[in-house]
Amino acid sequence: MxxxxxxxxxxxxxxxxxxxxxxxxxxxxxxxxxxxxxxxxxxxxxxxxxxxxxxxxxxxxxxxxxxxxxxxxxxxxxxxxxxxxxxxxxxxxxxxxxxxxxxxxxxxxxxxxxxxxxxxxxxxxxxxxxxxxxxxxxxxxxxxxxxxxxxxxxxxxxxxxxxxxxxxxTDVDEPADLAELLIHDEADDDEGARAPRWLREAGFALDATDGRVGVKRE
Structure with missing residues (x-):
């Protein structure tokens, strides 16, 4: 197909x-x-x-x-x-x-x-x-x-x-969608899908300091 x-x-x-x-x-x-x-x-x-x-x-x-x-x-x-x-x-x-x-x-x-x-x-x-x-x-x-x-x-x-x-x-359009990508990534940091790996390498990480899961850039 x-x-x-x-x-x-x-x-x-x-x-x-x-x-x-x-x-x-x-x-x-x-x-x-x-x-x-x-x-x-x-x-x-x-x-x-x-x-x-x-x-x-x-x-x-x-x-x-x-x-x-x-x-x-x-x-x-x-x-x-x-x-x-x-x-x-x-x-x-x-x-x-x-x-x-x-x-x-x-x-x-x-x-x-x-x-x-x-x-x-x-x-x-x-x-x-x-x-x-x-x-x-x-x-x-x-x-x-x-x-x-x-x-x-x-x-x-x-x-x-x-x-x-x-x-x-789940389409990744908004900043809040980045958290979904990191939450559901099933690979280790150096393996797997390119997009979540790119986010991690760019300094993004999950952040729940305000009671809601989002992302922060370190």
């Missing part, structure tokens, strides 16, 4: 600007992207990065450049595959799902083989990952896109499976 991984090279992770400088945000975003690509490949998917520009990283998969807004770029990619080439299923997995594991993605892919649309909602009502098999399905990433995608599926008569997964629901 081909898995499109949208990735923005234009001011990546701007909502982390209070804790990371622009060059740090770029490096951190690339670390998350590589972790997601590793997880997709280990889950049996065939990743392809859908980037807004050239990616400054050694990627293990093809890159398609489309500088249009996310909704337009993904819809064009879906139409080229489900509509024109006749692919049976196409997945889209966001590049900031740094907690994604092969097991979580295999669950999504499995659900997508049974339903016309398998969708993993984000914590704030967004759409973090999905598998589409209906040629008439289109995305709309504005606002609460999970609800919009359920509505679109209903309008075209597509069956829907919802994959409720903490690891797929």
């Amino acid at each position: 081909e898995v499109l991984v949208p990735f923005s090279t234009d001011r990546p992770k701007s909502r982390l600007s209070t804790v990371l400088a622009p060059d740090e945000r770029a490096r951190f975003a690339r670390a998350m992207l590589l972790d997601v690509l590793d997880a997709v490949g280990a889950a049996g998917g065939e990743p392809c990065v859908l980037a807004t520009g050239a990616v400054d990283a050694d990627l293990p998969c093809p890159v398609t450049i489309d500088d249009r807004p996310l909704t337009d770029a993904v819809n064009a990619a879906l139409d080229a595959r489900l509509g024109a080439s006749g692919a049976e299923r196409v997945a889209v997995v966001m590049a900031d799902l740094a907690l994604a594991t092969p097991d979580a993605l295999r669950e999504l892919f499995g659900a997508g083989r049974e339903a016309d649309l398998a969708i993993a909602p984000g914590r704030g009502g967004g759409t973090n990952a999905f598998v589409a098999g209906h040629p008439a399905f289109e995305v709309d990433y504005h606002g609460a896109s999970y609800l919009d995608h359920r509505r679109i599926a209903d309008e075209i008569g597509a069956s829907v499976a919802v994959v409720d997964s903490h690891r797929l629901a």
Whole structure:
């Protein structure tokens, strides 16, 4: 199954600007992207990065450049595959799902083989990952896109499976999300996923001094 991984090279992770400088945000975003690509490949998917520009990283998969807004770029990619080439299923997995594991993605892919649309909602009502098999399905990433995608599926008569997964629901956008990445990292300091390792090497650590778990930079 081909898995499109949208990735923005234009001011990546701007909502982390209070804790990371622009060059740090770029490096951190690339670390998350590589972790997601590793997880997709280990889950049996065939990743392809859908980037807004050239990616400054050694990627293990093809890159398609489309500088249009996310909704337009993904819809064009879906139409080229489900509509024109006749692919049976196409997945889209966001590049900031740094907690994604092969097991979580295999669950999504499995659900997508049974339903016309398998969708993993984000914590704030967004759409973090999905598998589409209906040629008439289109995305709309504005606002609460999970609800919009359920509505679109209903309008075209597509069956829907919802994959409720903490690891797929957690996209790293805000400073508070960095704590989730460090909490759920299962590797030792010098091993494992790139993104949590990058955070530790940049001086970030968990902090619960105010009664809530967050991060601090040493």
